[in-house]
Amino acid sequence: MAAAGPAPRRVGFVGAGRMAGAIAQGLIRAGKVEAQHILASAPTDRNLCHFQALGCRTTHSNQEVLQSCLLVIFATKPHVLPAVLAEVAPVVTTEHILVSVAAGVSLSTLEELLPPNTRVLRVLPNLPCVVQEGAIVMARGRHVGSSETKLLQHLLEACGRCEEVPEAYVDIHTGLSGSGVAFVCAFSEALAEGAVKMGMPSSLAHRIAAQTLLGTAKMLLHEGQHPAQLRSDVCTPGGTTIYGLHALEQGGLRAATMSAVEAATCRAKELSRKIHLGLQSHTGPNCCSSWLPPNSLWR
Known part of the structure; x- marks a missing residue:
């Protein structure tokens, strides 16, 4: 820069x-x-x-x-x-x-x-x-x-x-990265629970799952690889990883994740519109409190 x-x-x-x-x-x-x-x-x-x-x-x-x-x-x-x-x-x-x-x-x-x-x-x-x-x-x-x-x-x-x-990208960022933290946590939790199901102690499984996400993210950022390339590098014909990926595809992981980002982005846009309308029609120190959703994360 x-x-x-x-x-x-x-x-x-x-x-x-x-x-x-x-x-x-x-x-x-x-x-x-x-x-x-x-x-x-x-x-x-x-x-x-x-x-x-x-x-x-x-x-x-x-x-x-x-x-x-x-x-x-x-x-x-x-x-x-x-x-x-x-x-x-x-x-x-x-x-x-x-x-x-x-x-x-x-x-x-x-x-x-x-x-x-x-x-x-x-x-x-x-x-x-x-x-x-x-x-x-x-x-x-x-x-x-x-x-x-x-x-x-x-x-x-x-x-x-x-x-x-x-x-225009700010609301998309909310769906991708603001809400994405929760999506990644859900995946990390599921990853660890899969290991627990197979017999690994829970605390160890969660530490290893988190480290796996951290290491993978660093490789993607530092090496500038597309995720598909790194995924391909991990797979060997007939090996464990391709079998696991097939199970993820059967479960609809990719489509579900894309839909999650879309849903969170649409909700961010909806809330932004409500805030804009509220600012136009209200005045005073509590001008927007009446139109934010109950228990809103934006409060």
């Missing part, structure tokens, strides 16, 4: 939940931003404790974050983001780079809620960012140039693999 230039001296977080903490931890561990140059805000001390343990500064004032940092990551729930943006709008300048990780809130909506010409990007991380092995996509707003995009990509690579994509 082309040089991104120096990392910003200070990075702010509005919202201090698990994903915000994972990103901050990645930045610190990679040496891209010093802990004392990270400022996080949250309404209560509960989530701020993690940032304090990392050595970061904390506050209850969202405006203070904007006044102290030019690169600010908004890691709030979607239903509170409009009120948060309205609160900080008076201190937003054209020098700021504002990054939203709120699922379902489009770039056009973000730009409507902020002053004209504000530089805004959307980022969608997934849970493995917690261990700095995330799959992250980002989409840029109308007023963001390549230098800001490269800078953010340089920072987020501390948390895993980061790719710039058209905004």
Whole structure:
């Protein structure tokens, strides 16, 4: 990747939940931003404790974050983001780079809620960012140039693999990688339980299954092979692997997995539409709480 230039001296977080903490931890561990140059805000001390343990500064004032940092990551729930943006709008300048990780809130909506010409990007991380092995996509707003995009990509690579994509791919990423974590866990569990069925202790089987997934993923990424090629390399005529693959095909694994990604993507698109409609028709600090699904993962 082309040089991104120096990392910003200070990075702010509005919202201090698990994903915000994972990103901050990645930045610190990679040496891209010093802990004392990270400022996080949250309404209560509960989530701020993690940032304090990392050595970061904390506050209850969202405006203070904007006044102290030019690169600010908004890691709030979607239903509170409009009120948060309205609160900080008076201190937003054209020098700021504002990054939203709120699922379902489009770039056009973000730009409507902020002053004209504000530089805004959307980022969608997934849970493995917690261990700095995330799959992250980002989409840029109308007023963001390549230098800001490269800078953010340089920072987020501390948390895993980061790719710039058209905004239309963000919901697909939800189905592939956000929900994909659960799909992979289901496969890992089934893989291990197959070994348990054949007599292997459960704890050992689950460790080996997870390591098998890790090793396979590293081979695919590091060697740049198509999965079909690596799969073919493992198979020998009349051997164990081709017999096992035949059983998977009989069970419809490939079609079921494709359908799972499709279903999760369609649901992400549906929720995004609901959020967009809710932002258009509601105002106030709880503007979206009435139209998010009960017990939504986006709350």
